[in-house]
Amino acid sequence: MADYQRxxxxxxxxxxxxxxxxxxxxKNRTTELNLKKVIIASExxxxxxxxxxxxxxxxxxxxxxxxCPATTWGPKGDILIGLMRKEYSGTxxxxxxxxxxxxxxxxxxxxxxxxxxxxxxxxxxxxxKTLELFGAGTKIAVEVSVMATDAGEVTEGEAVISCGGxxxxxxxxxxxRPTYAMNFLTKFEVVEIVAKxxxxxxxxxxxxxxxxxxxxxxxxxxxx
Numbered sequence: 267m268a269d270y271q272r273x274x275x276x277x278x279x280x281x282x283x284x285x286x287x288x289x290x291x292x293k294n295r296t297t298e299l300n301l302k303k304v305i306i307a308s309e310x311x312x313x314x315x316x317x318x319x320x321x322x323x324x325x326x327x328x329x330x331x332x333x334c335p336a337t338t339w340g341p342k343g344d345i346l347i348g349l350m351r352k353e354y355s356g357t358x359x360x361x362x363x364x365x366x367x368x369x370x371x372x373x374x375x376x377x378x379x380x381x382x383x384x385x386x387x388x389x390x391x392x393x394x395k396t397l398e399l400f401g402a403g404t405k406i407a408v409e410v411s412v413m414a415t416d417a418g419e420v421t422e423g424e425a426v427i428s429c430g431g432x433x434x435x436x437x438x439x440x441x442x443r444p445t446y447a448m449n450f451l452t453k454f455e456v457v458e459i460v461a462k463x464x465x466x467x468x469x470x471x472x473x474x475x476x477x478x479x480x481x482x483x484x485x486x487x488x489x490x
Contacts, residue, residue, distance in 0.1 A: 307406045329368075333370070335348035353488040369413055401437070402472075408440070412445065423445065433472035438463070
């Protein structure tokens with residue numbers, strides 16, 4: 267492979283505030299590299315719908331990887347997550363009508379050993395925390411690309427763009443060659459960093475951290 271130069275966008279804050287800029291950067295990189303697939307991490311469908319708008323008509327196949335039905339904290343109480351739950355059925359229908367592939371599966375960095383607690387140094391927990399040195403968005407972008415590969419939506423070793431974020435929204439895009447979970451440490455490749463925040467959340471909850479920015483009000487619209 268020949269040497270080349272390509273720019274990386276570094277956001278001043280992490281979080282939802284970067285979603286639209288991140289998606290536009292990801293789309294541009296798919297054009298530059300002639301990539302055929304983009305993976306979007308989306309717990310509530312908001313990032314997925316924004317991605318659908320940005321990538322519409324581009325010819326890029328969109329794969330959305332979502333969380334199992336659960337909740338996360340927020341400034342006004344718990345936020346429902348997981349696109350497969352009834353509260354997000356309308357969003358799921360829109361995505362499927364637009365030929366978006368939606369994947370829900372076991373998170374490779376949050377397997378059954380997660381139930382032992384974060385303090386136990388299981389191999390998956392060490393991978394999880396090591397990737398977070400680059401920011402939560404990097405960890406998620408890597409993880410969802412593995413999930414998409416395990417689900418058969420991406421061929422092992424195929425170059426794709428994978429987008430993740432910190433808490434809510436998107437702030438990180440990577441060009442990766444993902445693998446099945448069982449081959450992660452021997453075959454997975456991060457090819458390029460398209461965009462990422464300059465900071466990472468180091469104190470929970472994320473929405474109270476000074477380096478995180480975003481509008482969480484819309485995330486309560488589907489709450490029961």
